[in-house]
Amino acid sequence: MTTVRISPSRVFAVLPLFAIACSDGARTDIAGNEGSEIHASTSQAIGTNPLGVKTEEICFTVHNPGDPNPTSVTGTRFSQRSFNAVKPNNRVILLSHGAVETREIFDGGKAGIDVDSSFARRLAKNGYMVVTIDRAGYGDSPYVRGPGAGFSLNFNSYVEMTHEIITQLHAGTYTKKVGSSCGTGPSVGLASTSVILGGHSIGGGESMLYATRYHDIDGLISFAWNNTGxxxxxxxFFTNWIVPQLQQGKDYVTFFPPGASGVSDACLLGFFSQPLAQTAVAPVVPAMECANANLGKSPSGELAGTPALRQANIAALGGVGPTPTLLTFAELDTMVAGANNPAGDPDHSGQEVALWQQSCNCDVSSYTQPTAGHAMFAHETMPALVDNVVSWLHDRNLGPR
Structure with missing residues (x-):
């Protein structure tokens, strides 16, 4: 295991708030006027095939509830087969990123797959077609509206937009991306009959709520999220950094303050649990992900509404019902605390599993990724996470076909 040495950071008092990942999204330009969209680009050239996996950029059309105008969501699909060879009955895994992230987290992050490998490509090599998206307001999916638009993007927005995306995956009506913008490419024309939904951090929390509301997915996988504490x-971080930004009326806010050294100590603590623990990660990865220039932004409405998301999930948990669920956690996570968390918090992940076992009316399993922090996909034990996800899918008759 390797670690990056940083100056000590204090652990803050408990607040009834939330656990969200730090910036591990695509290269982000956080300059510009308030309310402007967040720009990003994937770390790997679309159309190349590192790890023997083919990629293609795609587009979905979604609506933020209350906004009559559609907006475009950009994604990437991954397949070991040629895309012409993918059949309707081949299973799709749709992955949704967390706050201050983009879809890049699933494909090597800023360090790239040569350093950090690729969660999405490893799943694709197991026979699945994997789809990653930049949710509206993130990365390559700007939500270009007037002032206040960032406050209108909340957890309900993302649940409903995810429903539109899954509907388009089932119908084959999403499109290939041509050039730098959506709207001009041809329809993919692949109507996938089986979709499995996964989400990281707050994306996992929103995926949980999705599974209580809609039953058009064959499985649910949550990565590093809990509702119980x-x-x-x-x-x-929330009290001292985010709340002042919200009070200033900023549409998009950062989660972690920048560091005097050019790297955010707060991000290192939240994302990689350093210096409290020696997480298994190549030293260049946290240095790049937590560089001040790379600290991403989130819509204010999503961050401000996180306590309500937790409450909504707990209240609706019995609605998961027929959807088999895998809850995954990181052993040394300081943001979603488990039994071995280095901050000395209660075992919230254990409490979450117990809550699901008692209340979800579903087939629920759990897995904890060893020696990893909140940025699960950036750690050297990520292949073990892939193996356990694939094994769980096979055990639920959700193997590739």
């Missing part, structure tokens, strides 16, 4: 580390 708030870890101590993110509480101080």
């Amino acid at each position: 708030a870890a101590s580390v993110p509480g101080g």
Whole structure:
């Protein structure tokens, strides 16, 4: 295991708030006027095939509830087969990123797949077609509206937009992306009969709520999210950094303050649990992900509404019902605390599993990725996470076909 040495950071008092990942999205331009969209680009050239996996950029059309005008969502699909050879009965895994992230987290992050490998490509090599998206307001899916638009993007927005995306995956009506913008490419024409939904951090929380509301998915996988308690580390970040930005009326806010060294100590603590723990990660990865220039932004409405998302999930949990669910956690996570969390918090992940076992009316399993922090896909034990996800899918008769 390797670690990056940084100056000590204090652990903040517990607040009834939330656990959200730090910036591990695509290269992000956070300059510009308030309310402007967040720009990003994937770290790997679309159309190349590292790890023997083919990629293609795609587009979906979605609506933010209350906004009559559609907006475009950009994604990437991954397949070991040629896309012409993918059949309607081949299973799709749709992956939704967390706050201050983009779809890049699933494909090597800023360090690239040569350093950090690729969660999405490893799943695709197991026979699945994997789809990653930049949710509206993130990365290559700008939500270009007037002032206040960032406050209109909340967890309900993302649940309903995810429903539109899954509907288009089932119908084959999403399109290939041509050039730098959506709207001009041909329809993919592949109507996939089986979709499995996965989400990281708050994307996992929103995926949970999706599974209580809609039953058009064959499986649910949550990565590093809990509804049962708030870890101590993110509480101080929220109070001291996020709330002042919200009070200033900023449409898009950062989660972690920048660091005097050019790297955010807060991000290192939240994302990689350093220096409290020696997580298994190549040293260049946290240095790149947590560089001040790379600290991503999130819509204010999503961050401000996170306590309500937790409450909504707990209230609706019995609605998961027929959807088999895998809850995954990171052993040394300071943002979603488990039994071995280095901040000394209660075992919130264990409480989450117990809540699901008692209340979801579903087939629920759990897995904890060893020696990993909140940025699960950036750690050296990520292949073990892939193996366990694939094994769980096979055990639920959700193997590739």
